[in-house]
Amino acid sequence: MSGSLFTQDPRTKARNAAERRFRAYGLGAIVIALLALVWLLISIFSAGLPAFRQTFLTFPVMLDAAQLDKSGTRDPAQLSKITTITYSKILGQSLEAAIAAKGIDLGGAKPKQVADLISQESAATLRNAVLADPKLIGTTMDFSALASGRIDGYYKGRVTMESAALDKNTSPEQLALADKLKEAGMLSVRFNWGFLTMPDASDKRPEAAGLGIAILGSFMIMAVVLVLSLPIGVAASIYLEEFAPKNWVTDLIEVNIANLAAVPSIVYGILGLAIFINFAGLPQSAPIVGGLVLTLMTLPRIIIPTRAALKAVPPSIRDAALGVGASRLQTVFHHVLPLAMPGILTGMIIGLAQALGETAPLLLIGMVAFVRDFPGGLFDPASALPVQVYNWTQRGDPGFVERASGAIIVLLIFLIIMNTAAILLRRKFERRW
């Protein structure tokens, strides 16, 4: 035994080694978690970023009065009888004419294949434009039409000449023609605002599907959840943690809340269907019902961390406040609550993040639906972001794969904005004593 302070004895060495190991474990754990995150984010972004760009065809459209308004009266009632099928034909003919005018060789593409370069959504857009302004009939207007899903996929690498040869819905001739159109400046790939503003579209037109309604719906749902679950959750936690007498009743409530957090989310859908729709008579597919159901689901997930955070505030704080004459409520609201805020906010972040990404409970209250009309309020049918992701991952057309990933990116951005706000708040409150 040397007993010198300058040479470490074996025991100290062992303890220091254990210390280093422990630290390395911690660092390792963080690295693993972050690697997983990076991997997932890379896979989401690489799959989803193409959804933000879209292929458009720009060409002059001749709005033939003979086809669109046989009577020649421009009577809106008559005009609205002309369906999108006619408008599709007009678009096809105009594109063919435009190609001929530029002197581009069709390269063996048949008229039907030329017309199929254009998305069917464009016919509806054109029809709406004409109905809004019947004076357009008989004129020639420059029109920017969405290209069909396969053509769009070609410029995003999803469709190749080889796959097109096997694909029933497109052909190498079409792709070759598209390349020529691009050279001639009629076809371009641009940023796709429509992805963020347009409503969902059916399986036949992945190129037109957008997140407009889903973003609006998610926003409304989250507003309801935030407004209801934060105050109710915090109030319930305060009562249970600070004021409730410690007896079997509170034990029961505590276990009960922990259990509610473990209830599979679809069960909340069953509950919501029974209470809000069948009993209270609220409408199906409405964001208000979605918000209420998710509030019930989120509450226990907020109460548990909030209680833990309250519990972690040292009793000395309470004793001090009570000692200088604060009432019990003042103690809690003025001293304990601010100190517990970081933990409460963490619980909020995680709870809301989950509510934002939840699909299963919405399945039973009619929100996992195809909605084309923008909702006017909390009681109109709407969709939600996770619902849109879920729907799109089920669609047969491969064009929806990138849309789903794109929707996930939007969902994550939504989430990061929410988190950032909470984190800024959390940092404001965080302290150690």
Place this chain on the structure above:
Amino acid sequence: MSFMKLSVSTAAILAASTFAASARDQIQISGSSTVLPYATIVAEAFGENTDFATPVVEGGGSGAGRKKLCEGVGENTIDIANSSSRIKQSDIDLCKTNGVNEIMEVRIGYDGIVFASDIAGPDFALTPADLYGALAANVAKDGAIAANTAKSWKDVNAALPDQALQLFIPGTKHGTREVFDTKVIEEGCKATGAYDLFLAASTGADDDAKKKDAVAKCNELRTDGVSVDIDGDYTETLARLDANKTAVGVFGLSFYENNTDKLKVATIDGIVPSVETIAKGEYPVSRPLYFYVKKAHIGVIPGLKEYIQFFVSDEMAGPDGVLAGYGLVPDPELAATQAAVEAETPMAPLQ
């Protein structure tokens, strides 16, 4: 003052709920996820070409859809239930108890069910007997029942490629599984002679019980990982095929037609599945698709009848219609359906 805020906001939300009393303007549809894509295509076109609101179409399964349809009459209930199988007597009874007395049945066409493998793999020419030999837990071997030990398609039928056996079949939640069981497995069971052996070995009380027993035996599938149940959608089957290139998966015809660049379809009894061969009845594995309309809602919910008429019109459900282009097999008796819709004929009791 957070509690003041709380009470104010709660009150505001409750107050807002009074606006819910206004009447519903859009059609609500729920049900089968197989019918869903067709219904959305029609709903979209309907919304675009008429002054009515675009119908709201939900998936959620045929059973749940029919249950919702039968929940009663009134705005808070749906108007149409999509279904990939015929309505059952229990649903009709439920409807009756809840005051839904008249339902219209509309058959929109047929759904073809195809077997497909990775595009780069070998061709498959299958028969129900091959599929039974690949999937069944017990097969007929030299005139006796034996546990299925086949490891490769070659073990099942020497004409098939020497490729490890793995099949992705629809899970027990899917209506497709019912068709798969009756039109493939049971047929194959009978064709290989296993059915007769099961029948002979059955200890049921009477002939009916014995037959039931034998059918149940036919439907016992392997549990050693050769047959994999898929509870998700065809997209999941496709992703799994991507991860296991040697497997064979079950798809809907329309899904296959949208992914012909990734999938190679197998023939059944030498017939290539297509809209035409299924419509002619040559390709054996298909099933009818329906939707059910609550008749009481016609005339109350705006556009309901127009929507049904639009759906069964030749432009949509006809042989050259939009839906056929997406892989729906048109119903040869569409004209009769159109007439029934026009006359608002409610469905007759089930036989």
Place this chain on the structure above:
Amino acid sequence: MSTGLLTLLVAALAILGMVMGRSRAVAAVSGDIRKLHSLPFFYGRFTALLTAVPAFLLIVVWLLAQPLIIENRAAALLSPADIPDGSSKALVMTDVRRIAEGLDRLHESRTDIPALKADPAALKAAMNAAGVALQSDPAPSVIEAAEALREAQGRSRLYLSIAAGIVAVGGFAWGVSRIKPDFRARNATEVFTMWLLIGCSLIAVLTTVGIVASMLFETGHFFKLYPAADFFFSTTWSPRFGGGSSLGIIPLVWGTLYVSFIALLVAVPIGLMSAIYLAEYASKATRAWVKPAIEILAGIPTIVYGLFALITVGPLLRDWIAQPAGLGDSSSSVMTAGLVMGIMVIPFVSSLSDDIINAVPQSLRDGSLGLGATPSETVRQVVMPAALPGIVGAVLLAASRAIGETMIVVMGAGAAAKLSLNPFEAMTTVTVKIVSQLTGDTEFASPETLVAFALGLTLFTLTLALNILALYIVRKYREQYE
């Protein structure tokens, strides 16, 4: 007066009450607030509460009751002959509401309403033009009911405004009149707050009651159709169309426990170690970035994890571990789903534990370090025991999330129920089957669908038992400092 405006008015009056109450209290002691029982703003708060709360309660109750009463009265005007065969009063009331709404709009723009009402066809045309889609010509009694409904709604709104106004002003006046220096305003407001807190905590209990009630009925149906003994003790799960299914819960429960166990095996060490590192070792700047980054893991939609399991992790485990070790060649396995799910629930453990560890008083650490313990010894022997209840809560929350997850299991572990010890076998969980049976194509009244409710209720009971166990453990091992 619209409800929104009324709400605003009451709120404005409450704010006025807050100001008035305060100033009156201060005036009552001529500025010397030491003579007041409570701080001045308590008097303001008291008046505000007395103004707003009864008025809002009245508005809420009124608005909830109004449709019931008024619509019943309007419905009484309908003659039975106007209700077509196969329709119902509720459905005709839909038309009544629609017409009432249309009449509202017409009253704004036209004057010839009585003439219109006499001519249903013209009324329909006018309504369609006003944007209210009527499908058929309304019957006279329907129009009458609609008019009655419209008038009653108008009257009711007027009465509500008057009543709410009286209640609010009355509360205001009473509140102001009670303000005296020795009035215990703080206690009064605190009693109110306390009841509010109790009410909020009851919502959780009500939710449980609601869940059990909404599932109990259908579960009863299920057990009428399917023997309970088979459900609880059978070891096979193979639902079938057209009857003859075996619906044993045991393989599902086993799958649930197995998957969740593996998920926790991944999440607890990683989550806890990152929490400790972040709370005890990391610099402030690192922590500020890393913690929110890890929290993103909890927000990534589970479908992404599902695809990750299906496409990447599954084949990886199969090719590198399962096949070489001869443990089977299924690409979907309990291990796949467990690993991926473990990653998803890391933030549940890490973030919450980090907050809890951070809240352990610094004096405990200082004492331990001062006695010569290394930081890791301090963490293990002093900080962790103090933080235990919170950490157990965090782990429970993670476990809850793992039990409730469907998408990752469906894609990672498959949909086939199996009873096996091999972690490289495909299995499935209770939750997956609840979702799939409930949203499947089987008819609703069949045991194959109703089993979802029985599964839900059983899982509910099971997690309840686990939670009670956890509570017991926490109570037993918790160490309270200070």
